[in-house]
Amino acid sequence: MDKQLLRDQIIADMHRRYATKKYDPTKKLAPQDWATILEVGRLSPSSYGYEPWKFVLLDTKTKHDIYNFAWGAQASIDGADKVIAILARKDITYNSPYVQHLVSDIKHHDFDPNSPRSQRFKQFQEHDLNLDTPRARFDWACRQTYIALGNMLTAAGRLDIDSCPIEGFDHAKMDQYFADHGLMDPEHWGVAVMASFGYRAQEITPKKRQPLADIYQEL
Structure with missing residues (x-):
């Protein structure tokens, strides 16, 4: 594809992406x-x-x-084909069993909590970001789930699929529900955000954004 055509398509995709408030429940x-x-x-x-x-x-x-305490998801529950919750880990530290599993079993490296990489990660968490409490580590993990969320929304738009990111829910009640129903271990997980995917039953509202000059600065 011609590079300019590709650039134009990327921008068109972003104009097409819309936080859908009304879905067509018949479309899958x-x-x-x-x-x-x-x-x-x-x-x-x-x-x-x-x-x-x-x-x-x-x-x-x-x-x-969850309908009554997930007010921001109600329109999605009523019509979207897919509604997901994205969980974030609470227990990522340089020497946690989860990190050891990832390093050893997924990345196939020898795990050593005293290795330079492990100690750099410890320094990064504990000093650079001051992630010194479970809540702080959970919030850090939640921010990363938004990277995955954004990519999924963009991919959906490329496929002409509508979507909506969802923060409008009682997080304490959602966490409790997931824990009570065996959907997550609350010691290790919490619900970060939700999202829905389907096909809209409404027109897209044209985007209104600040001009680039107001949000971009060159040093």
Whole structure:
């Protein structure tokens, strides 16, 4: 593809992407499209490559159960084909069992908490970012889930699939529900954000954004 055509397509995709408030419940995603969106999430970058996320596709019962305390998801629950919760890990430290698993079993490196890489990560967390509490580490992980979320929304738009990022829910009640129903271990996980995917039953509102000059500065 011609480079300028590609640039134009990227910008067109971003204009097309819209936080959908009303979905057509009769329209379903092709399995191949959903697999592509999930793969984009899986391949998204994370700090040190430690992938502090899990993507949970909600079934009909779960969507019904959370409806009253997930006000921002209600329109999606009523019509979107897919509604997911993205969980974030609470337990990522330089010497945690989870990090040891990733290093040894996924990345196939020898794990040593005293290695230069492990100690750099310890310095990065404890001093550079001051992640000195479980809550701080969870918030750090949550921010990374938004990288995966953004990529998934963009990929959906490229596939002419509509989507909506969702923060409008009672996080304490959501965490409690997931814990009570065995959907996550609250010692290790918390719900960071939700998202929905489907096909809109409304027109896209043209984007209104600040001019680039107001948000970009060259030093």
